[in-house]
Amino acid sequence: EPEVTQTPSHQVTQMGQEVILRCVPISNHLYFYWYRQILGQKVEFLVSFYNNEISEKSEIFDDQFSVERPDGSNFTLKIRSTKLEDSAMYFCASTRDRSTDTQYFGPGTRLTVL
């Protein structure tokens, strides 16, 4: 069964450094998402991406964040200058259809900012 994959599974970085989290969505999906979950808290939406542009973003997704689909298979989340409060599990998700389809989630990348 097709699945969303994410790399790395765990990333440790120093405050102020740039990190790139990578995702490979399911191959015939058109809509891509990033969510995050701070330890002990709810899963929160960051951004959705369709047709090579951001379709929706949350208040969390400020100028420090960016997303890109650099080729036909990868979808990346970049954090330009990491802060301690960026430490969280980051999930990528994808879906075929915007409104009616199941969102399939990857296993997540645990980001630790020291």
Next chain:
Amino acid sequence: KQEVTQIPAALSVPEGENLVLNCSFTDSAIYNLQWFRQDPGKGLTSLLLIQSSQREQTSGRLNASLDKSSGRSTLYIAASQPGDSATYLCAVKAAGSYQLTFGKGTKLSVIP
């Protein structure tokens, strides 16, 4: 702004018992509602998706219902097993939005 609440926050039951997890949401203008399972430190596994026009969905021992007008959904698990132990998350997709809004989850422990 859509808010999703799940009650109870934690639940412990003996193996074999049937149980119900509850989810409520504040804005009834939704496309669909999804139930997920999350194991500790892991990703989200989709269990059931209910469209706004549907009243329930079933998959094996799981049955999810949706009452959109009252802003409620339930996840019924029949004949619980220790392997069902996990956190169960409810998420809604608001009409006109791309995002899922999640509840905080119910942590289920099934005792052998």
